[in-house]
């Protein structure tokens with residue numbers, strides 16, 4: 069029987085992670101005729117399909133419910149094989165045998181990129197993106213797996229997984245695996261890296277608690293709060309990593325701590341207690357001066373939670389009034 | 394098909410918010426019934442619905 | 448260039464400064480070194496690499512971290528130890544906006560306050576009501592865990608009853624009202640002020656009367672009061688003013704980071720009409736991830752048309768146009784920064800001075816030309832240039848629709864001696880490449 073904290077994720081977590089990667093790779097391969105097309109006609113079609121899939125995602129904004137609904141409907145229509153119009157041109161996935169695979173892959177990738185680019189600098193952007201994403205995941209479960217696969221590839225901490233350095237991997241490649249941007253053999257700064265990772269963790273935390281309010285479906289969430297439990301339990305079972313663990317734990321709890329508390333009540337508070345009493349000191353032990361920012365934010369959050377016996381709802385969460393607007 | 398339902402394939406219960414007690418190992422159940430979790434032993438499966446008050 | 452000065456006058460400094468504060472969500476990158484001129488060159492020079500080293504009150508350290516800060520900015524590394532030293536030292540600090548000056552002096556004010564004493568101890572003057580409000584917000588955020596410390600705005604419109612004695616420890620306002628409150632109305636006892644901050648000195652002196660009022664306030668303060676003055680630029684006039692406000696100063700300067708095109712990828716797209724430009728834009732949107740974009744048009748008419756077309760496609764578009772009042776522009780910019788709109792379409796006149804560094808993609812729907820039809824290189828650089836060599840990378844796309852504009856593009860390219868690559872927006876693979 070294993071004792072104490074582990075250095076890596078549980079076997080079942082890694083198996084799930086690998087299965088998601090495999091299925092995403094299969095999807096990429098199964099749409100290669102289209103994605104690697106050389107023929108002009110085919111390239112045109114590919115462009116139109118991609119535009120139809122990704123443009124609505126880039127239009128998701130914080131302003132009100134109805135544009136979100138429009139974006140969702142455009143995507144849903146496309147994935148259902150019906151023709152959609154984008155910039156005056158009509159296109160549908162039925163125009164190519166690989167149309168649906170291609171669109172699915174690109175769409176999932178786009179959700180994650182939008183989170184990476186946007187949520188990093190504007191935390192409140194996580195909610196509208198997550199709302200649409202969770203609606204799409206509900207209607208089209210396969211897209212859900214692809215979104216997760218892309219998210220994991222860009223941010224292994226969303227699994228959560230701390231990839232170990234394998235023999236034969238160059239430092240540069242390893243940095244990439246860890247999620248750093250590396251170009252011309254220059255690796256991005258720690259602050260910028262952490263900001264992007266925060267953005268993606270926040271997107272994930274928003275996805276698992278958001279429900280798309282318009283589908284009228286009553287079924288379970290396609291990737292709901294049970295994954296919030298799983299994520300948190302998995303993180304806390306592993307040795308913390310300097311800078312990263314404190315940062316993502318805080319991001320995650322700030323966004324979906326409230327929802328988890330409501331769902332898992334006493335068991336959730338047991339987690340918080342464990343963090344405060346045993347896990348937090350481990351985080352402090354791996355933190356050096358100059359990295360105190362994220363640790364202090366986490367501590368503040370935990371202390372407030374324990375004192376008030378409450379976890380406040382995230383700022384800028386979208387309420388029902390938003391979706392009526 | 395292309396999508397084999399990766400989540401199910403890997404055995405993660407896809408949508409249930411709670412775990413039935415019968416689906417837990419003895420150790421996992423002990424973690425959920427105890428006052429505290431043991432460091433490093435938190436079950437990855439969500440808690441059973443009838444064990445939310447501790 | 449006569450044209451330019453006219454525009455500069457119209458777009459006054461205070462408005463520019465406000466809009467920049469509103470659009471900014473990040474520190475500006477700097478690679479330059481801080482220059483320090485100490486009043487007493489024999490005393491050791493401290494600079495800190497972490498907030499811990501400053502031995503702040505725990506409530507303030509928490510406030511700083513809760514704002515998302517991790518470590519002091521360049522200017523803060525040197526300025527904070529001087530401002531927090533015992534006995535307090537006077538300081539004149541100059542660095543471009545966005546480098547962390549406001550956060551620094553707010554921390555200094557909060558540190559020097561004695562919360563037990565229920566009277567004004569820190570006085571901060573700003574050029575306008577809106578700017579004072581922005582600083583006030585920073586005080587509130589940073590002081591979040593220090594609720595005993597209270598703040599009051601000395602601004603026109605905040606009318607207090609005669610005979611009031613303020614209990615708040617920090618007063619922030621515009622020079623005229625602050626002067627009245629100290630002198631005529633006696634809401635504040637200036638002899639009890641421990642810290643005096645004059646923010647945005649360069650903007651301050653651009654307004655008639657502010658300079659004089661500031662000096663009159665300063666004259667009422669005790670000798671022991673710490674005097675701090677901040678400015679983004681430092682012309683002779685600012686300097687002369689600064690020396691009258693701050694006796695025996697330490698001086699800190701951080702050279703402005705030059706805007707460069709080094710970290711920018713520049714492209715151009717050939718189109719035959721504005722409709723084609725619009726199509727090219729749609730293609731770009733479909734191919735790469737644009738968190739937020741700013742699009743520049745030559746005329747208000749084109750800007751309006753383009754905003755309409757983009758909205759029809761389902762984009763959330765904000766239009767910033769010349770006839771708007773400052774408050775309206777501020778509202779548009781705030782919504783854009785909050786992500787309520789993702790695309791900002793604008794003409795150059797009204798976007799002059801706006802710091803686009805926060806935006807990852809800049810599109811010149813029309814190339815910038817001056818009134819004689821020559822390339823406006825300065826504007827081009829300002830629109831798309833970035834500061835800080837290891838800062839955020841950016842992307843700039845220029846739309847070319849005639850032989851005339853091709854010629855402008857070529858001349859811009861020659862001027863900066865940086866290649867602007869051609870982009871075929873009908874080819875998805877090509878557009879995708881530019882984002883990597």
Ligand SMILES: Nc1ncnc2c1ncn2[C@@H]1O[C@H](COP(=O)(O)OP(=O)(O)O)[C@@H](O)[C@H]1O
Pocket residue numbers: 471472473474475514515516517518519520523542543544545546547548549550551
């Ligand atoms: N040490 C820091 N770390 C991270 N961000 C900071 C730091 N200091 C200031 N900022 C942020 O940078 C931006 C610019 O800071 P500000 O103090 O307003 O600069 P200035 O007064 O020079 O214009 C603000 O968004 C502020 O919150």
